[in-house]
Amino acid sequence: MPERLKLDQVMKLGRSSGRSWATIAAAAVIAFTIGGTAGWMAHGASAAGPTGFDTFTADALDAYKLYVVEVRHPVEVPGSERAHLTQWLSKRIGSELRVPDLQSLGLKLVGGRLLPGATGAAAFYMYEGASGERFTIYCAKAAEQATALHFKGGDNIAAFYWVDDKIAYVVSGPADRERLEKVTKSAYEQIDKTGGKKS
Secondary structure (H helix, E strand, O other): OOHHHOHHHHHHHHHHHOOOHHHHHHHHHHHHHHHHHHHHHHHHHHOOOOOHHHHHHHHHHHHHHHHOOOOOOOOOEEHHHHHHHHHHHHHHHOOOOOOOOOHHHOEEEEEEEEEEEOOEEEEEEEEEEOOOOEEEEEEEEOOOOEOOOEEEEOOOEEEEEEEEOOEEEEEEEEOOHHHHHHHHHHHHHHHOOOOOOOO
């Protein structure tokens, strides 16, 4: 509380000015209310919550960092069981998903797993190149109908994010933007082939 509003000073003010306690108390309440309201509004403006892009990208990059280093257990269902993987994760997400084929880019489907996400269940697919480089696709339900591609770069890893038919997708990989963009565009085109209905 500011010095000028401390009780002893308010009391001195009341005695010296001859003002009634009711007037002084009312003035203090009004000053406190105005200051508190202004502070709360400023807090709200400066502490706006994270966007869907921020939340999904952070979750996807955390999953990437956690599982990309796994040698023996990077996924729950291997890529050799693609049909089962697609059916299982589609059911858990509550939307028909498409698992992109990235072999034309030299990336083999390692497999996938189910993860918890900010909006419920999330699907996570991992791909691996001949040199050992790994890329992942993370997807979960989103509030937005659709968005354009957004990029988030870091020191060693990066990601592209978009929303299609209320499903958010994040493609994560090494921080080589050109390479990551090729992988993302291939995934995006396959997912978007049927106008948002994945199969």
